[in-house]
Amino acid sequence: MHPRLWIVAVAVLFVPGCSNTLNPFCGSARPAPLIGSLSPSTVAFSQVQQGAILTVNGSQFVSASEVEINGTALSTTVVSPTQLKVTLTTGIISKPESVKVNVLTPSGNSANLGCSSGGKSSVLSLTID
Secondary structure, three states, X not given: OOOOOOOXXXXXXXXXXXXXXXXXXXXXXXXXXXEEEEEOOEEOHHHHHHOEEEEEEEEOOOOOOEEEEOOEEOOXXXXXXXXXXXXXXXXXXXXXXXXXXXXXXXXXXXXXXXXXXXXXXXXXXXXXX
């Protein structure tokens, strides 16, 4: 007699919250942004009145990433996956103060597939004097 060979199939269940590396449908998931520094870290209010450019340095930026000042999203230029630029105006900063700066990357179109996608970076402080 010949021994019988059994083939066993293994099914993998994808549950929300699973690691993206385990889910083949997470290809369109966006990484959460990481913020590292601001340049400059201090801006004179007179510069804000003229439209000062702020550079946000970090990583994992994508074309949909936006800089937020005190929770308000600004029109953002994505220079590269490590650099974003925004123009600071009196429409968002009305007086000398310390403002909170973070980066928001909206989730991609894979939210219902158990993929983590997008998110908010940590917050850095920008001094307006």
